Each structure stands twice: as C-alpha cells, then as structure tokens.
Amino acid sequence: MALDPKAFKAYDVRGIYPSELDEAGAYAIGRAYVEQFEPKAIAVGHDARVSSPSMASAVIQGATDGGAEVKDVGMIGTEMLYFGVGELDLDGGVMVTASHNPKEYTGTKIVRRGALPVGGDSGLLDIRDRAREIESPELVDDPPAERIDIYPAFVERVLSFIDVDQVKPLRVVIDAGNGMAGAMLPPILERLPLDAVPCFFEPDGTFPNHEPNPLLEENREFIIGKVKEEQADLGIAFDGDADRCFFVDDTGEFVPGDFVTALLAESMLEKEPGAKIIYDVRASWAVPDVVNRHGGTPLVNRVGHAFIKERMRKDGALFGGEVSGHYYFRDFNQADSGTIPALLMLELVSKRGQALSELLRPFRERYFITGEINTPVPDVALKLQELKEHFSGEGEVSHLDGISVTAEDWHLNVRPSNTEPLLRLNLEALAPDLMERKRDEALAVIRGEGPVS
16 A cells, blocks of 8 residues: 555645555545544545546545445546535545646545545544555445536536626637646636637646646746737636636736735625635735725735635635635635636626736736745744844734734745745835845845845
C-alpha cells in the first residue's frame, strides 16, 4: 500500500501516483474517513486525471466497507462535489483530485456535512493515522454505489447567481486546460449568448497542452496570446479541478486575484446591499476600499479555505475572495466556485458596457502590488521576528496570519508556507517607486542581505 504521510497537507491529500499514493491507500482513506466521522451517506466524485477513476472506485469501496452509503457522482469538478453534498443533504464527501498539480499526482479533498472542509487541524491527520493501520482487501472494479447525475441541478444553481438576460454576446476565450472545466462549462455556455472561443475543452489527464495551474506564468502564455489574437473582450482560464478561475483583460493583461475580488464584491453588493465581504490578509487595499464605498462591511481573514469558510458561516458573509483565485459564496454552501465568478464577471462587463481593462484602470492607477514573492529561509520564526523588529516603528503590526505591517501609504504581509520552509511576501504601496523600495527592503531582511539604502 502506498500512503505516504507527507501526502497529507494542510487542506487536502496530494501525492505522486502510484509511489506516494495508490488505490490501496485510497481505499484506506475512504474507510478511515467513514470510521473517523461516522457519516451515514457521502458523495464520491473524481476529476479527469488518468488515475482518478480507479482511485475513486477504491475510495467508494473503502467508504462502503466502513459502513457508509455512497452516492457516486462520477467525473465532476470539485465545486460540484461541494454542491452535491449540500443539494443531496449528505453527511460529507470525497473528491479524488490533485487540483492544479502536474499529471503524475493524485489526491483527495474531503468534506463533512455542509461541505465543511476536513483539514490538518480538523481531522485529516486523524484520518491519516487511522488509514495507515488499515489493510486493503482485494479491490473490485465497480463497487456498489448509487450513481447520481448532479450536472443539471448544478447548472441551474450557478446560473441563478446572474441575470442571464443581462449578458451580452461578448467574445470570450476560455482555456479549460484539458481539466474539468471542459466537461462542466458546455451546458452552461449553451444558455448564454456569448461568442465563446473554447480551448482545450477535452478532459485529458495527461494535460498535453500545459499544466492546469494558471497561477504560473508559463501556463498563462497561451490564453494571453489567444485573447490578443482573437481581439477578445476577456479571457478566462481554469485550474485542473475547475474550482478556481483566472482572468485576462482585453489587452491581454492578467488580472490579480485581489482586483478580481474587488470587482466581484462590487457586483455582489449590488445584489445584496450592506452585506459582509471577506478578503484575506494578502489582499490589495482595493478590496476594503471598494466594499466600504459600496456600503458593505469588509472583513479581513487568515489565508486558507478552511478559515474563510468558517468565517463565512460565523459572520453570515455573502462573499469571500482570496488572492489565490478562490472565491466563496454564501448561497453555494459557503464554498468556493470557479464557475460562479466567471459568470459574475461576464454579467458585470456586460452591464457596465466598458472593457474589462477600463473597469480595472482605477485599481491599476492607484494600487501597486508586488504579487506573491516566495523565499526559502532556514529559520522561519527567526525571520518573522527580524521583520517585526525592522518594521515595527513604521506602522501597525498584526499577527493574524504571519506578520502584517500597515503604514499610511503601504502595507505588507509575510507568512510561512504550510508545507515547506518558505516565507511568502505580499506588499502594496500607493506609488510604484515606494512599492519597489519597500519590497526590496523587506526582501533584504528576509534574505539576510543587510540594510537597503
């Protein structure tokens, strides 16, 4: 049995197939999850990776042997599992996916009732320890489970977030990256009057065109070039399991996740004035400024979907956004979706009658952001203390997530990676030269390069 303890991350399980995680390991995870949480009925779905059908079959067999009734929802996007758990009133679910990782990976995302995530501090490590004690029996190809098609109900739910009649025939390049968006989007697109340019819509777990991770620049080259070539109104790219979407404007420029959050917050506040909107500690001031200007209540939060979803429930927030491209909706089980933000952006651009680059211009002219800069460090705690000492006289210091410093015209957040000895810097200033100066100053501290003049 391949079940490497290192495959258990902060929010999910991910490892190389079959050396770090195989079908016997998947069986053990499915069974351990059911034994740990004792759900009566769960959903199991899987993405388009080559190993995913057999891995999902093993999870189903393990969960069934553990005593749960399993609904097999087939090949779906991760957000569809979240939706299915809520829609079918189930006690939880397992999605077999390695999200945006390269083709050789496999993994699982596990949720409880209400699509609440099971992470490192909410039971995933207990599942790991229990799974390592479980011996896999002989696995069968088609374990008993009720098969359910949740596509029709999912399509209706995501379309309910917009007024379809408001959407104009925009020219839109859509890069599904040979991931799950290629299966999920066609029944949605046929309901919209778009002039769509679909690219790499054939689900193919070998990802022959590029890795399904649009956060990496090399994976965005195609859609940026295609948007320019097609003179499109915008481009939308999805990651492998389609729970995140990323935007390219009409000039071919990538749109940072915090600027997307600001635009979507504006759209959501038009639909429900006065609502609470969650954003993460890394985000541009564009987000709280927009939320305040449109009469909402901005709530800053720790990074990570478990923390955001918990806060969504606690405060009844309408919408939440993370810089990493995760967007959360109260009326979607407080869960993240890649499809709903894409629909909201199409509706927003249509209603405004302006190019996306024009809608973004006020942000790009006022807020100058570094994006996330990662640096390996030998001692994470020591570096965070050095940063605190270096900047403490310049602004308000917060320890909500790593260390944040907020001055009058710039702010930064430096937080440790969950999985490796890295520090992640995000910094913003209200002038480009100040941003560059403070970025270099912070990096000098992190990298131990001495004072910056």
